Amino acid sequence: MGRVNGKVALLTGSASGIGLSTAKLLAKEGCKVVIADFNLEGAKQAAEDIKAQGGEAIGIFIDAGDGKSIEEAVELTVNHYGKINVLFNNVGLTNLKKDLDVVNMDLDEWDRLLNVNLKSVLMGSKYAIPHMIKAGGGSIINTASMAGFHGDAIRAAYGASKAGVVNLTKYIATQYGKDKIRCNAVAPGLILTPAAKNNMAPEVLDIFEKYNALPYHGEADDIGYTVLFLASDESKFITGQTIQVEGGHYIGNPSIPDFRDYMNKAQG
Template sequence: MGRLEGKVILINGAGSGIGAACALEYARQGAKVVVGSQSRSSEQVAAQICGEGLEAKPFSAEISDEDQVRAMVAFTLESYGRIDVLHNNAAMTGPEIITRDVDVINMDGDLWDRTMAVNVKGPMFCAKHVIPHMIAQGGGSIITTGSTKALQGDIAQTAYGASKVAVHNLTYNIAAQYGKFGIRANVLMVGLIISGATEDNMPPPVREVMLRHMLTPFIGTPEDCAKAAVFLASDESRYTNGQNLHVDGGYASHAPSLADFRDMIAAMQAGAGPGA
């Protein structure tokens, strides 16, 4: 018996990276999974899951389009009869987007609007059409893949960071508005994760800078996110609502000067010599 035995999970943005890892782990823990993606990459992820003798079906949908969201929810209900977990994972994160998501002065208005449409309006549409079914069945869990970018200013990724602030607050509002109906809504607060696009576009010097400011000796993977997502999807988190679960190697938990002071203390200790 897996930790998600008997549950039906609808996850969007699951064609690769964190979403694909979560979909696979959900299925391995006993859930039936509808793998949603804007592209047909969801078919490959569903095929991998089914290849392990597990249960999954793909569905291609543009979640910023309410009609397509409505169709995706209907497909899930027709396939499996219920929705126990909605995981809003989709976001504009491709390299062609990241390189254009710059500072405020140079922000492209169309890129801003597209980011907000997918990262904020899409999760709202998904929740809007799933929540009534969850209420009717007695409850459910809504997981939002968030980002530590929502807590920090940066030299770029302005639209992405602002969108994550908005979708985090959307999640808290869902918890406040529907918690008494048995619905939990929590944020999987993700930091730097090494996956396909990130690994291919992050030079070693940049990776070393990021690692220096983490509290772990390694950078996380999509599988690390998936393990945490299983907790939020399972009944183990039944008393967890309106919360952030950080999966970021401790990156957002400390003062920005920590790494510098750590290096300074290490240098002082080395200079003092043996027995100091």
């Protein structure tokens, strides 16, 4: 207990899934959390649930596609709790119907995803950093994705936006390290959030698990604990890094599972 005791954190996109898991873990470890989400009622309910467990939290509205809304969320955090020590830029959108391959890309969707997934990280950091400097430093954690490191058949805009998050993380870390501000990112693989469970067929989940190095999928808390570590002083000498939390899905030769199947059949 108390790993982030006395700190104040603003978490965007945190009314559900990874963001909510992270908010609960931070609050459990002594952090005052501001849950910012487009779903205002969900954000308020999440804050009430945290308070019912003895934590400190408020739920507020944020539109990550609107810079003014992001600025207001930062100012509300500071006005309510007096400071901001941790910023978790967690908002992210994807669209499997419009975010396709390069030739068939919906260009309006390209602009929307780059604005929400990448520019929101810039804007949140832009408005939080001056307050962090006044507070004597801070930790910014950005949600990237394994899509920012590897190509895929579709989701070119999403992948490009997340690759931008990875590199922007390094720039923020470089430019504000002397102000005792650290900036890192977390790149999740497939995580069994409620959205993933509800929208992905069991057969698709089985395909992902087949190519994991570990024999199971990730849970929201796996990302939440990573963010907790990066928010705490335990990671005080880590900055500019993107931690890949993906169960070893991308570390090996991609043909290994198929070769295993082939060898098992040959030996049987």
